[in-house]
Amino acid sequence: MNESPVLAIESSCDETAAAVVVGRRVLSNVIASQAEMHEKWGGVVPEAAARAHVEAIVPVVRNAVMSAGLRYSELRAVAVTNRPGLVGALSVGVTAAKAISHTLKIPLIGIHHLEGHLLSILAIEGDIPFPHLALIVSGGHTELVAVQAPGGYNILGETRDDAAGEAFDKGARLLGLGYPGGLAIQNAASSGNPNAYPLPEGLRKSAYEFSFSGLKTAVNRLVDSTPNLNVADAAASLQETIVRSLSRKALEAVEELGYSALSLVGGVAANQSLRDRLQAGCQRLGIQFLTPPLSLCTDNAAMIGLAAVTRLSRGEQDSLDLDVWPNSELPRLLAI
Ligand code: KG4
Numbered sequence: 447m448n449e450s451p452v453l454a455i456e457s458s459c460d461e462t463a464a465a466v467v468v469g470r471r472v473l474s475n476v477i478a479s480q481a482e483m484h485e486k487w488g489g490v491v492p493e494a495a496a497r498a499h500v501e502a503i504v505p506v507v508r509n510a511v512m513s514a515g516l517r518y519s520e521l522r523a524v525a526v527t528n529r530p531g532l533v534g535a536l537s538v539g540v541t542a543a544k545a546i547s548h549t550l551k552i553p554l555i556g557i558h559h560l561e562g563h564l565l566s567i568l569a570i571e572g573d574i575p576f577p578h579l580a581l582i583v584s585g586g587h588t589e590l591v592a593v594q595a596p597g598g599y600n601i602l603g604e605t606r607d608d609a610a611g612e613a614f615d616k617g618a619r620l621l622g623l624g625y626p627g628g629l630a631i632q633n634a635a636s637s638g639n640p641n642a643y644p645l646p647e648g649l650r651k652s653a654y655e656f657s658f659s660g661l662k663t664a665v666n667r668l669v670d671s672t673p674n675l676n677v678a679d680a681a682a683s684l685q686e687t688i689v690r691s692l693s694r695k696a697l698e699a700v701e702e703l704g705y706s707a708l709s710l711v712g713g714v715a716a717n718q719s720l721r722d723r724l725q726a727g728c729q730r731l732g733i734q735f736l737t738p739p740l741s742l743c744t745d746n747a748a749m750i751g752l753a754a755v756t757r758l759s760r761g762e763q764d765s766l767d768l769d770v771w772p773n774s775e776l777p778r779l780l781a782i
């Protein structure tokens with residue numbers, strides 16, 4: 447399976463994505479984003495997302511196969527995110543993957559979205575040390591995960607309330623910077639002073655738990671009580687508070703647990719300030735810092751393909767009655 451082209455599909459939220467991977471090489475990675483459509487609502491509307499996936503899925507898959515320089519007949523397996531996510535959105539990808547599996551008579555495999563994020567680092571050149579500690583930061587999750595090996599994960603801590611991506615998105619909405627908020631905050635922050643407006647760092651003393659809901663309340667209060675708010679300074683202060691909280695805890699945890707590497711994955715891993723802070727922290731601790739290229743941080747299908755290769759090479763596959771699961775825990779036990 448390591449040298450066979452695998453087509454992967456991801457449609458769990460608001461990106462319709464398809465990719466082709468061979469082993470750890472990403473041959474194509476195509477993404478049709480619905481962000482513009484959801485922007486006017488300030489968030490993802492599930493029904494509209496599902497309909498947009500229906501329209502985009504066929505051209506996106508075709509584009510992924512063609513830009514990999516392949517014909518459909520050269521694909522050896524099809525992988526798809528089947529959990530967790532919006533049920534209507536997931537169903538579109540899973541239905542397409544089943545049709546492709548049935549028509550081409552190739553194996554089908556369902557992948558957990560977070561396993562995709564965790565294994566997105568396989569796209570980096572060089573050896574990936576296992577076990578290592580992972581910080582997953584996305585729109586729906588903020589978790590510290592012990593990655594024993596591909597397929598074996600142990601959640602060591604998570605957020606008590608909002609995810610880090612939600613903190614960026616809600617903060618951006620309060621500051622009038624639009625949706626999705628992470629990149630908008632990063633851009634506005636580049637000309638701001640991160641120490642201008644002190645904001646609370648949630649659960650400062652607890653190493654393995656995060657909390658970001660107080661931050662949203664504090665930004666709300668700041669906006670209401672500051673007539674001439676400097677938006678760049680507010681964005682920089684918000685980014686600094688989130689980055690400080692995430693990096694402090696991840697570095698404390700990795701040091702305490704004695705792992706030789708820390709990975710940073712998920713949409714918020716695209717944040718340059720967070721990447722720089724963790725890179726510097728890992729260097730200080732003398733451990734390896736692993737993070738995928740920006741194109742593999744926010745939702746994409748290449749990471750689903752990379753995770754699928756590890757499962758297919760262990761002989762796993764699913765049948766055509768593969769289900770979708772809107773809620774689902776990360777696979778905990780090694781299926782070797
Ligand atoms: O992993 P992802 O694409 O989707 C989920 O699985 O949730 O993560 C999306 C999140 C959004 O909250 C978005 O605002 C955030 O990632 N994000 C960023 C940046 N780019 C995307 N947050 C901070 N800085 C960025 N540059």
Ligand code: ZN
Nearest residue numbers: 563584713745
């Ligand atoms: Zn994601």
